Every structure is written in structure tokens, then in C-alpha cells.
Amino acid sequence: MADTDAMVLVTGVSRVFGRRIAIDRADLTLMRGRILGLLGASGSGKSTLLRTIAGLESIDAGTIAIDGRVVSTPGLALAPENRRVGMVFQDFALFPHLTVAQNVGFGLKGRADRDAVVGRLLERLRIVDQSQAFPHTLSGGEQQRVALARALARDPAVILLDEPFSSLDGSLRGEVREDLMETLRETGTSAIVVTHDAEDAMIMAEDLALMDGGRVIQTGTPRDLYNNPTSVAAARLLGPLNLVEARVHQGVATSVLGQKSAILPDGPVRMGIRPTDLRLTGPAQGLQARVASVSFAGGYCVVRVKTDTVALSLHLPGEAPRTGDVVGLTVDPARLMVLPD
């Protein structure tokens, strides 16, 4: 794909704080008009990487280009206001003493079309009725829409969102997520969304980059990464995982869970399977195990079982066995992941 399709191109970027390497030679591409999720555990470097793109943090190696223009290299950092980026922070960072309309128009001071732009955004984000309200009187979802409207006001090339749902819970979270996605898609906005939540990342993002220890360890579509992670760290980031020891011999990995071809050198590896991909059969079939515990989790039960050698977790919708039952397990080989040790 040509680089001109890239709205944000991060190449070999590192950022060091004292002796801590917060970002380690990261590569990242946000394609024009798409939503890229940046998923990682706490401390993996997501926020720092986002801040380097925004121009709030300098870099020690590599380059960052936005819309074809280099905005950061060591020794050069274009100011945030000159990068055509809009930021939406975790706590929304609205100005408490300004009304909704004033917040949205803040970056447009002195522009003749200010009222028209603000009016259009308030309408698009369905916050017209609250235009004269102050932020503290708004719900979390409304505050987020104001923050997004403010970020969109200067017609940015890219919107950067840092944990946009972390202050929202339950059904509001889902609603706001839908809203946000719809707005970003409707406006054709290119966006990077930082989150530590796999579900948020997979639902929102068309492309995902996984971060671990300051490095971008894998990129791809959510489905591709969920089904074909190339490391234990990547597999774990995307959801619950059972891991067992396995061994590769002449291109075939073997474990207690079964066999799968693997393009890896002979030697020890790990085999992974999602708790949703293990099935129960009759006690005399499949891999024999005893049920150690059953916990009700709403739409499914978490069933922990033990074989002679391994402990595994299953997520079963509907009827669950009872603690102490002897069960048989089957595994679809297509769902097995072979992961380097």
C-alpha cells in the first residue's frame, strides 16, 4: 500500500524517560479514513505513543508523519496546534467555566465562521439542546460528545482518543461507543483509539495494533489478531486464554489438546485455546477431565476442569456440568493456536 494512503505513519519511534524505554522502535500506520485501535496493558506505552503523535511528547528516534508531512524526528517537533490533530482525553478535559458552545468553539477564536461551525457540530453530535449548559450538568456521554465536537472543530486530519470510555460504565459505555463510532464513520474521520479493553478495541477499530513493553508486537484486523496471534502476549491481550505446553517435531506441534501443523523449528512451544473453543462431550469420549469449579457469569458459565496434567477453563452457554463431574473435552484443531515459547 502506498504511503500516501497513510494518514499517520510512525516509523521506528522510541521515547526514553531516564533509563525507562517507554516506546521501543514502534511502527504504526493509520490509514486514511479508518479507525485504528491501540491496545495494550497498563504501562505498555500506549498513551506515550499517542502523545508523541499529538506533539505533547518529543521522540528520541524515528519519524512521525501526518498526512505526508514529517511532524516529529529527534530534534524536530511541530507544535501540537500545527499538526492538524484533535485530542479527546480520558476525562474529556472540558473547560468547566465555559458553556458547551464555548467549549466547542474554543479553538476557533477569531474565525468569522465560528458560530456556523459550532452550530453544525452541535447538531451533528446531538447536543444542540445543551449548547448553553455547563459541562458539570451533562451526563458522561454528553460530555464525551462535547469533547469530540471540540476536537473536530478545527477540521483535524486525525482524531486521537485516549481511553475514551474509561469513565463510563455499563450500558452507557456501549451507547457512547456506538455513538462515537457512528460519528467518526459519518465524518470519514481518521482516528486512533487507545484502550486497554479488548472488547472496546475489537468493536471500535477496523485495524488494531497491539503493544507490549513499549513495542508494537502485532498489527492486523481484530478478527485476524484474535484468531491468529503470533505470541502469547498478543493472544492474552485479546481475551481469556488456556495455555498448555507443546512440542514441535518436523512441522507438527503436539500437546494434550491435539496436533496442529506449525512452521516453527523443532522444540518446545505453547499451545493456546480460547475458553469458548473447548466443548464438552460424553465422559467416555475426548480428553478426560474432572470439573473443579463452576461459576455463573450471566450469559455463560465459567467451568474449570482438570485433566491428569493440565487445568483448563471453559466458557459454556446454557447447561453446565456440576463440580466433581467427570467430563470429556473436544477441541476443534482449527481453533488451536501454536505460539512460540
Ligand SMILES: Nc1ncnc2c1ncn2[C@@H]1O[C@H](COP(=O)(O)OP(=O)(O)OP(=O)(O)O)[C@@H](O)[C@H]1O
Ligand atoms: N513523563 C514520564 N516520565 C517518566 N516515565 C514515564 C512518563 N510517561 C510515561 N512514563 C513511563 O512510560 C511507560 C509507558 O507509560 P504509558 O502511560 O505510555 O503506558 P500506557 O500503556 O498508556 O499505560 P496506562 O494505560 O496505565 O496509561 C510507563 O512505564 C510509564 O511509567
